[in-house]
Amino acid sequence: MYAFQKLPQLVDKRGKLVHNGWYSKRKNGVNSITTRVWHHSLTKLSAGGSKIESFADFHVRTNGWPEIAYHLIIDPKHVVNGKATIYYCVDISKKSYHVGNSNNIGLGICVIGDYRTDKLTDPTVHSIVDLHNALVADGIGKYDKAHNEMPGYSWKSCCVFDYNKAFKDVLDDMLPGSKQPDPVPGLYTIQEGDTFWSIALKDGKEGITVEDLIAANPGVDPSKLKVGQTIKFGAAQNSYTPKPETTKKDQSEYKYPLPSGVFKSGSANKAAVKQIQDALNAVNFKCGTADGIYGAKTKDAVTRFQKVYLPYGVDGVYGKDTKIKLQAALKSKDY
Ligand SMILES: [Zn+2]
Structure with missing residues (x-):
């Protein structure tokens, strides 16, 4: 099993999406892959159809392809433990359709969103980096290219987001003496639309649960949060550690x-x-x-x-x- 398959945020969807037949294998199997090709979906994150099932449906039913176009898809809308979910959609040994004449050598990686206007979120960058590092460790591909850096595609607005910068941001973090991650603030100011639920899931504050917030703010009624109100935050972090399930008490x-x-x-x-x-x-x-x-x-x-x-x-x-x-x-x- 490859390292990328062991990423905790990876969900294996191979064979589980709409298809009409299957892609054929690459000429030399996985060894054919020279280039990791980065795409975006060009569908706004806020759009309802911005999800893998819709892409599969479009590629198979509308385009008439056997399967969804991309091998791997990063979904910023499904964040678990601070990282965007990575869907493994098409086996990497198969030649999928995402980059024309270069399909045999290209590994198709798509980040959901329209990055002409959408911005990469932190959980998305984390998953881009995790996936990239794992693929490098696995020896899958030698180069990274945006879709529009591939032969014949210079006209295409894909992938738009700066994949090199995403890799580098985290490289910088790994250098000795580099900046530490921002500490979690002790207090948090309620923004419009906030609920304990949405705050607990916010970027960069991984590990904070709704239970933490309630425990740290005993006087606050979570259903009556007001914009501008401050709640305690720092003390909440990791104060709630789920204990291993012991034998169920009566x-x-x-x-x-x-x-x-x-x-x-x-x-x-x-x-x-x-x-x-x-x-x-x-x-x-x-x-x-x-x-x-x-x-x-x-x-x-x-x-x-x-x-x-x-x-x-x-x-x-x-x-x-x-x-x-x-x-x-x-x-x-x-x-
Ligand atoms: Zn593309």
Whole structure:
């Protein structure tokens, strides 16, 4: 297995995308590759179709090619642990269609985005560099070229972004005495549109979870953030370290056991609702006195909790997903 295949942000999509037949093998297999050819997708990052499934569909259904054009695709919209996801789409031993007469010698690497206007994000640069270093270590290709540096393509606005600079930025970082990464600031000022969720995922602040932010800001209601408000940040970093899953405790062994099932406004099971209320209060989503009545205050607290932890499932109803997230929040507070 190649080093690039072991990158943690790589997702193997070979054979899993729309295709109509398959590309043929390169003449001398992987040894044919001399050049790593860098592309961008020319689709704006903000566009809905800016994703590998749409590219595969376009290349196969519209262009009539057997498979998606690129061997590897970096997707700035899917960031995991501070790095953009790299999709491995076409086996590198195959001659895919991305650079005309040079297909036999070219490895097609595409970064999603239209870099005439989009900007490379930090997680994207990290993945460009990781992939580049791994391919070099694997001996796959000798040169790097932009699409428009390949014979016959000088007219093409591809890849536009400065791939050499991306490699170099990180080389500079690796030189002794070079600048250290910026320290995480102690305080963070809320910007328009921020949620604890979006802040936790922001570039350069890897390792900060929603749980960290809540733990570091006990007085802050995450559902009522105001532009310009400052929240604590530095202390939050890495304060939450997920512990290895030990044997599952029975709910009754927890300080705040949680009921299973669905509970919503008017639910009659007072004991269960009280458990939910105690747990919400413990993680600072205050719902007033735990009286066992699923009323407006409880519904509001559940809603606020969901806005932070389940932004795509906000309904004020306690169910399975809310239970799981509430357990995680309790756990991060060592309950
Ligand atoms: Zn291109």
